[in-house]
Amino acid sequence: MKILLIEDEKELRDTLVASLLKEFYVVETAENFSDAxxxxxxYDYDCILLDVMLPNGNGLEILSELKAIGKSENVIIISAKDSLDDKLKGLELGADDYLTKPFHIAELNARIKAVLRRKSLNGKNTIEIGNLIFDIDERTLFVNQQPIHLNRKEFDILNYFLLNKNRLITKTALAEYVWGDQIDQADNFDFIYYQIKNLRKKLQESSTDVSIESVYGVGYKLIEQ
Structure with missing residues (x-):
């Protein structure tokens, strides 16, 4: 899951990034209005954490832009302004939630997971396809009720495929989702090939009811067998 943190306070930003990485999210940051x-x-993000007060701009203006392009439903506003007007304005613009500083990291993590469940799984935290049960919160995969070990990247890749079943996934889109926008610095996508090769082997050996097919020259597609 890919999260954008828009926060200008460096200490808080660093603390949140460290916490989110422990939850196995891909995290990108923006320090000011223009970067955001x-x-x-x-880029597309699964969740956006948005501060209202930013250098050279206002977070609610960003939210207005997100609403205009249909991406405001996965936003959690994090702000020191405990103002009813700000909360109402943010929710009217499509924000999913509003959290007032200071807050506990555990509460933020719980709200992020709730947003992700509503956005991707209609409130559920598992994906079930055939003999496969994939638990996003627990980061587990079971096939025929037997646990299948996945490393962090294999889990993230399979997560993205399952959320986009039967859709063509380009190598670039997959790389950006799993590795973040730093992928621009990569010379090639060989590392994706090797991760998918290992993931395919595990799915085949466990007789999973899904398979990852290559689309020559473009990317991949996960289909239910």
Missing amino acids: VEKIAI
Whole structure:
């Protein structure tokens, strides 16, 4: 899962990034209004943590932009402004939740998971396809009720495929989702090939009812057998 943290306070930003990485999210950050606008225009995120008060702009303006492009439903506003007007405005613009600083990290994590469940799984935390049960919160995979060990990247890759079953996934989109926008620095996508090769082997050996097919020159597609 890929999260964008828009926060100008460095200490808080670093603390949140460290916490989110422990939850196995891919985390990208924006420190000011212009950086945030640039990133939301280029990339898609599963959840956006948005501060209202930012250098050279206001978070609610970013939320207005997100609403205009249909991406505001996965936003959690995090702000020191405990104002009813700000909360109402944010919710009217499509924000999913509003959390006032200071807050406990555990509460933020719980709200992020709730947003992700509502966005991707209609409130559930598992994906069930055939003989496969994939638990996003517990980061587990069971096939025929037997646990299948996945490393962190294999789990993230399978998660993305399951959320996009039968859809063509380009190598670039997969790389950005699992590795973040730092993928631009990569010379090639060989590392994706090796991760998918290992994931395919595990799925085949466990007789899973899904398979990952290659689409020559473009990317991959997960289908139910």
